[in-house]
Amino acid sequence: MKRAWSGKTQGGKWGQKFVLYYFRYGSLRLLYLVLYLVIPFYLIFDRKGYRATRWYAQKVGNKNRKWHLPFIFQIYKSFGQLFLDRFAMLGNPKRKFDFEIVNQELFDQFYHGEKGFLLVSAHVGNFELFGYFIKENLKTVHPILFGGEAEVYQRMRESLFMEHQIKPIILNPTGDYIFEIHNALQSGGIVSMPADRTYNEIKDFTVPFLGYDAKFPIGVYQIAATLEIPVLSIFVIKTGYKKFRVYIHQVSDEQFTGRKKEQVIQMGNTYVTQLEEVVKQHPTQWYNFFPFWDQQITDLICNGKEYGA
Amino acid sequence: MERSEIIEKINLFLIEEIEIEEELLNEEALLKEDLGIDSLDFVDVVVIVEREFGFKIKPEEMTNVKTLGAFYDYIEKKVNS
Numbered sequence: 001m002k003r004a005w006s007g008k009t010q011g012g013k014w015g016q017k018f019v020l021y022y023f024r025y026g027s028l029r030l031l032y033l034v035l036y037l038v039i040p041f042y043l044i045f046d047r048k049g050y051r052a053t054r055w056y057a058q059k060v061g062n063k064n065r066k067w068h069l070p071f072i073f074q075i076y077k078s079f080g081q082l083f084l085d086r087f088a089m090l091g092n093p094k095r096k097f098d099f100e101i102v103n104q105e106l107f108d109q110f111y112h113g114e115k116g117f118l119l120v121s122a123h124v125g126n127f128e129l130f131g132y133f134i135k136e137n138l139k140t141v142h143p144i145l146f147g148g149e150a151e152v153y154q155r156m157r158e159s160l161f162m163e164h165q166i167k168p169i170i171l172n173p174t175g176d177y178i179f180e181i182h183n184a185l186q187s188g189g190i191v192s193m194p195a196d197r198t199y200n201e202i203k204d205f206t207v208p209f210l211g212y213d214a215k216f217p218i219g220v221y222q223i224a225a226t227l228e229i230p231v232l233s234i235f236v237i238k239t240g241y242k243k244f245r246v247y248i249h250q251v252s253d254e255q256f257t258g259r260k261k262e263q264v265i266q267m268g269n270t271y272v273t274q275l276e277e278v279v280k281q282h283p284t285q286w287y288n289f290f291p292f293w294d295q296q297i298t299d300l301i302c303n304g305k306e307y308g309a
Numbered sequence: 310m311e312r313s314e315i316i317e318k319i320n321l322f323l324i325e326e327i328e329i330e331e332e333l334l335n336e337e338a339l340l341k342e343d344l345g346i347d348s349l350d351f352v353d354v355v356v357i358v359e360r361e362f363g364f365k366i367k368p369e370e371m372t373n374v375k376t377l378g379a380f381y382d383y384i385e386k387k388v389n390s
Contacts, residue, residue: 178351178355182355226352
């Protein structure tokens with residue numbers, strides 16, 4: 001059984017249009033309340049996601065069974081709020097959100113430098129909001145998006161990103177994006193991407209994560225080592241209503257010494273350690289609704305409830 | 310630059326950096342299917358070509374370059390033009 005993420009963000013075209021229109025004037029809190037009605041349906045009908053999340057709750061979370069369902073509910077609620085927060089920003093860019101930045105000076109140091117850098121994140125918290133706390137327009141930010149992402153959402157993001165000097169790079173089958181990434185970094189831009197999901201046949205490495213072996217993509221560190229580009233990690237965590245805390249850490253600096261292969265693995269391990277720390281602190285903001293760990297895949301098959309059945 | 314010199318440089322890079330086995334390197338080898346050069350490896354290819362041969366690869370020029378031999382031809386043509 002393979003990992004199940006398809007590279008597509010869920011969401012229908014008309015539903016997204018409606019939500020975006022709603023947020024021009026509508027209340028965010030009201031839709032937060034609607035989530036309480038929607039989540040039970042997700043728990044019942046999204047069996048794949050539920051099984052994967054239940055394994056996460058059982059193995060990584062609290063061992064007390066009574067705690068599992070509220071924990072899973074909280075994950076779905078946070079996930080729903082994540083989308084609503086994004087759409088609230090897209091639908092009405094004037095809406096105010098507060099960002100508390102941890103290690104702002106580290107980000108500024110690289111942001112004010114001449115060199116481009118890589119910004120890696122994960123499907124934890126609301127990583128796509130990171131661009132909004134950048135107040136100056138010194139560097140162009142190039143978020144890497146999957147071409148399969150819902151069309152309307154992608155188009156809306158592009159139009160909003162333009163105002164923030166953000167130009168997305170779309171991953172396409174032709175591989176042209178590699179040239180775009182290369183050019184973006186060489187011209188001093190920031191390339192950002194989540195680095196926690198393996199997708200199709202992309203290269204990965206296995207590393208313990210929250211107690212179990214998991215596969216993480218390695219390509220981003222290959223790019224960094226090849227181009228001798230520094231890497232920062234960034235995690236945008238929801239801490240309250242319209243409030244986020246942005247964790248910024250250094251994954252590698254500009255001093256690349258030793259063998260490339262070792263540098264790449266070292267960067268990968270550093271990133272996973274930083275991610276692990278954030279997920280431990282905010283376990284209900286981890287959104288990977290498919291078998292993520294090697295052991296998780298094995299368990300879901302051995303239990304006679306094959307994932308996807 | 311002589312073709313043999315180009316081949317030597319490219320092969321050395323493919324063996325040392327991309328870790329492709331030497332015996333797989335022949336002119337008919339398909340870059341993707343036979344040699345397993347994926348899009349990420351191409352970042353290395355772009356950088357090494359720029360460093361060793363002094364020009365930047367343009368993506369549109371690579372669309373018909375499917376085999377290692379065609380890649381040697383492409384480099385040779387660009388270097389000697």
